[in-house]
Amino acid sequence: MSTTITTPAADETCAYCESRIFDHDPVCVRDCSDECGSPTYFCNYACLLAFVEENELTTGDACEWSPE
Incomplete structure (x- = not known):
């Protein structure tokens, strides 16, 4: 499987606050458990x-730790 990486458009907006991403320090996230959409x-x-946090994306996804 391969993924093509492209630079987003200059006016691409943040998925959370809708600010232009290149006005800040952008982060790109890709869900590769769903065919790298x-x-x-x-x-x-x-x-x-x-x-x-708002979408509770960590619920049930963290490893369980035990001191034993």
């Missing part, structure tokens, strides 16, 4: 974190 762009890590 289209990338989602965030203007910075804070917006990515807020998006993950």
Whole structure:
């Protein structure tokens, strides 16, 4: 499987706050558990974190740790 990487358009907006991503420190996320679909762009890590928390994307996805 291969993924093509392209530079987003200059006016691409953040998936969370809708700011232009290149006005900030952009982050690109791609869900590769779903056939590496289209990338989602965030203007910075804070917006990515807020998006993950609001959509409960970590629920049930974290490894379980035991001191034993």
